[in-house]
Amino acid sequence: MIDREQVRHVARLARLSLSEDEEARITEQLSGILEHVEKISALDLNGVEPTTHVIELTNRFRPDVPVEAPPREVLLEAAPEGDGDSAGFEVPSPQA
Amino acid sequence: MPASEEICRLSATELIAGIEAGSFSPAESIEAWAGAMESDDLNAFLWKGVEGGAEQGSGHLSGLPVAIKDIFCTSGIPTTAGSRILEGYKPPYSATAVERLTEAGAGLLGKTNMDEFAMGSSNENSAYGGVSNPWDRTRVPGGSSGGSAAAVAGGLAPCALGTDTGGSIRQPAALCGIVGLKPTYGAISRFGMIAFASSLDQCGPLTRTVADAALLLEVMQGQDQRDSTSVGLEAPIELPSSTDLDGVRFGVPAELVGGDVGIEVGVREVFEQTLSRIEELGGEVAEVTLPHAAHGISAYYVLAPAEASSNLARYDGVRYGLRVEADDLVSMYERTRSEGFGPEVKRRIMLGTYALSSGYYDAYYAQAQKVRTRIAEDFTAAFQGVDFVVTPTSPTVAFPLGARTQDPLSMYLSDFCTVPMSLAGIPAISIPAGLAAPPEGGPELPVGFQIAAPAFGEQDLLEAAHALEMSIGFQRLDQREGEGA
Numbered sequence: 001m002i003d004r005e006q007v008r009h010v011a012r013l014a015r016l017s018l019s020e021d022e023e024a025r026i027t028e029q030l031s032g033i034l035e036h037v038e039k040i041s042a043l044d045l046n047g048v049e050p051t052t053h054v055i056e057l058t059n060r061f062r063p064d065v066p067v068e069a070p071p072r073e074v075l076l077e078a079a080p081e082g083d084g085d086s087a088g089f090e091v092p093s094p095q096a
Numbered sequence: 097m098p099a100s101e102e103i104c105r106l107s108a109t110e111l112i113a114g115i116e117a118g119s120f121s122p123a124e125s126i127e128a129w130a131g132a133m134e135s136d137d138l139n140a141f142l143w144k145g146v147e148g149g150a151e152q153g154s155g156h157l158s159g160l161p162v163a164i165k166d167i168f169c170t171s172g173i174p175t176t177a178g179s180r181i182l183e184g185y186k187p188p189y190s191a192t193a194v195e196r197l198t199e200a201g202a203g204l205l206g207k208t209n210m211d212e213f214a215m216g217s218s219n220e221n222s223a224y225g226g227v228s229n230p231w232d233r234t235r236v237p238g239g240s241s242g243g244s245a246a247a248v249a250g251g252l253a254p255c256a257l258g259t260d261t262g263g264s265i266r267q268p269a270a271l272c273g274i275v276g277l278k279p280t281y282g283a284i285s286r287f288g289m290i291a292f293a294s295s296l297d298q299c300g301p302l303t304r305t306v307a308d309a310a311l312l313l314e315v316m317q318g319q320d321q322r323d324s325t326s327v328g329l330e331a332p333i334e335l336p337s338s339t340d341l342d343g344v345r346f347g348v349p350a351e352l353v354g355g356d357v358g359i360e361v362g363v364r365e366v367f368e369q370t371l372s373r374i375e376e377l378g379g380e381v382a383e384v385t386l387p388h389a390a391h392g393i394s395a396y397y398v399l400a401p402a403e404a405s406s407n408l409a410r411y412d413g414v415r416y417g418l419r420v421e422a423d424d425l426v427s428m429y430e431r432t433r434s435e436g437f438g439p440e441v442k443r444r445i446m447l448g449t450y451a452l453s454s455g456y457y458d459a460y461y462a463q464a465q466k467v468r469t470r471i472a473e474d475f476t477a478a479f480q481g482v483d484f485v486v487t488p489t490s491p492t493v494a495f496p497l498g499a500r501t502q503d504p505l506s507m508y509l510s511d512f513c514t515v516p517m518s519l520a521g522i523p524a525i526s527i528p529a530g531l532a533a534p535p536e537g538g539p540e541l542p543v544g545f546q547i548a549a550p551a552f553g554e555q556d557l558l559e560a561a562h563a564l565e566m567s568i569g570f571q572r573l574d575q576r577e578g579e580g581a
Contacts, residue, residue, distance in 0.1 A: 002450065006450070007446070010446055010449050010450045010453060011446065013449050013453060014405060014433075014445050014446060014449040015409075015412070015426070015429045015430050015433055016430060016433055016434050016437075016442055016445065016446070017430040017431065017434045018434070018442075022439075022442070026442070026443060026446055029443060029504055030443070030446060030447060030450065032504075032505055033397060033447060033504060033505055033508075034447075034450075036393070036394060036397075036505055037394045037397055037398055037460070038394075039391065039394055040391050040394045040395060040398075040463050040464060040467050041459055041463055043388075043391065043463075043466075043467065045463065045466040045467065045470065048466040048469050048470060049466070049469055050462055050465030050466050050468075050469060051295075051465045051466075051468040051469045051472065052465075053295070053325070054281050054295065054468075054472065054519075054520065054521030055280070055281055055282045055325075055327065055521050055551060057282070057325065057327065060324050062321045070188045070189065074188045075188060075415075077188075078185060078186065078187075078188070078415065078416040078417075079414070079415055079416060080413060080414075080416070080417065080418065080419035081419060089414050089415055091414055091425055091428065092421075092422065092423060092424055092425050092428050093424065093425065094424060094425040094426070095424070
């Protein structure tokens, strides 16, 4: 159903680094799950509209009134790096 | 003033009535329940603390403590969603559902354990350890709202909040012998509820009685400007009072209840007894057909992981939660996510990313959305002939801890009877209907009876569930223990 190479590719897309063991286990488990899920591809659903939203809703607008945003230092407080005094979220360089 | 044990035997509506009658004060109620929470030996709570609720006259729920699933953001209070990746996170705001309860005077009674990011049917995927079922501590409480269900069933909280994406309120309620309501999609705001699969996630109550579920639903429901998919209910919910089912029509779908779908013998017996009871109460039982419902699990395990893979992209070690250091940015993301997420969450992110990836989108995601349309149409057609669709909530009673952890697919099939309603966005309730022995032997365990109604049919649903509940007279665990003590 799905092989190791595909699992490696998907892991890269999902920004997960899997150990050898995890890779093997996930390959086997995903294959089992996909085999079950695959049954829906046998259904003839030509012409059926895919669901986009389950309850009938049209666009809803609200008055464009500015409200107070949470203070910058409160939001930065939750960040793993730096503290409330940082200028922003700190990350390692993408080029390193 | 009654003793704490007496307060802790009351349902939420009885508690409110006791306070209104002056039998005890909100502060006495909160204190009694705080003591009950502290005695938790089920690992039902991830954070034990009480906020508010003790003040007299602060609202009609004054004195009622509500245990909150740890997926709801609570301002300044740790919120982990059962994941390592959010360990130590304190949100700067509260979820709308929680805010509405506290504005009505209710108190917050701890944060309850859950499967990581609500992915699971046994609570064994929590990064903070599993939860014991209070009926039999060697068994699971169900999931993902396992902590909430165990807390209510075990007498540690009078009521609790949960979330339900494919059965995560109804299934644990069934396995723990309490009431669990998943409202119509959009009835309650999802703002501040940590997202798993946004097109399916819905908040709802886990309670001792159907009336309690109505009480909490009415406070929480309503449109919210911060969730544009929230619509609320058309009319306020009233406490249900029906005691008969005269002329009410119940449909049994062969596709979910038929002989070949793996429903345990004991569960089937209780289900059939409940159907007879419906007839004794004046209701009619008919067969209905939901031709695509059996494909619900397949569609669900494409759609929910697809949405999750996108929703969980935000956990990248930058703005909150865990960071595992690395020299460059991409390695930091990868290490953080690999160490922060547990096996089931990784599995679903992988599954969802695969289903959405180039070349597979049409075969999986688009096809699953079409199945979803068909399932919703099946329900609409069924509701032309009946008022409600009924099934056992779970095909099995509570299973032993560890029994399904090695086989993800067998775990997924726990949601066989609950997923179709989630896909259709319709409301459904599980009420305890009786006890059955597990197939491997041992003491009898609770069996849940699921009733599903058309979208926004909550009032009628609660009335029918109430009438049935009154007739069944199920003895909850806390009532049994109360008598034994």
